[in-house]
Amino acid sequence: MGRISDQQLVQKIRDGDREAFKKLYDRYHKQLYFLAKRYLKDQYLAEDAVQDIFIKIWNKRAKLRESSLKGYLFAMMKNHLIDTIRKQKSSTKVKEEFKKVSQQKPRREKTAEKIIYDEYREMVHKALDNLSPEERKVFEMKNFEGLSNAEVADKKDVSVNTVKTQFYLGSKYVRNYLKKHADIQ
Incomplete structure (x- = not known):
């Protein structure tokens, strides 16, 4: 195809030319x-x-x-x-809450706190029960065992990448579930 302008690439990509799309990728992916x-x-x-950017380009x-x-x-x-940085911060906040819940031991003398703790823990387990077995295992390994x-x-x-995808999907579901059921932001 030789050296062609971005405008020519756009026209070819709009027409579904995969070779032009590959040329676009080769031109800009490193930057x-x-x-x-x-x-x-x-x-x-x-x-x-x-990868996400180029998928969006192809889809649009x-x-x-x-x-x-x-x-x-x-x-x-x-x-x-x-968006990614914002999600990371949100995910970190949820992760910290899960660590607190998983590591806390309710004190017997504070019945109200124990009830709230038990309800919250129950909600977390309900959310986890709705995940696929793979997503749940990855979520537990990362959040409860602290694995990378x-x-x-x-x-x-x-x-x-499979781990990241499963963790992202599991975390997103749990976060939304807790927002809905436990009023956690």
Whole structure:
């Protein structure tokens, strides 16, 4: 295909040309990766971010415009990074709450606190019961055992990306369940 302009790439991608899409990927993926890695500080999250951006480009190819493709890609990445960082902070907050709940032992003399603790723990277990067995196991290994993505992947003999996906889906479900049933923000 030789060196063609971004505008020509956009036109070909809109027409469903996979070779043009590969050319676009080859042209910009490294720049997007280094940007993502600088802010996310994690190789795997940065790779996922780049993959997500290019999946969105392909899925929205019919709506692509020929003006400033590079600017559009970097704006998408910026928004994706902001969302990812926001989700990480939210996930960290939920993780801290789960650690507190799993490590606390209710005192017998404080009946009201024990009741609340038991109700909260019951809600957590109800939320976990609704997860797939894989999501639940990954969630428990990361939150209750404190294992990293790589350690979970090694123990379960799956890829780190599989662990991240299962943890993301499980955490999202549990977080939404607790927001709905336990009024936890």
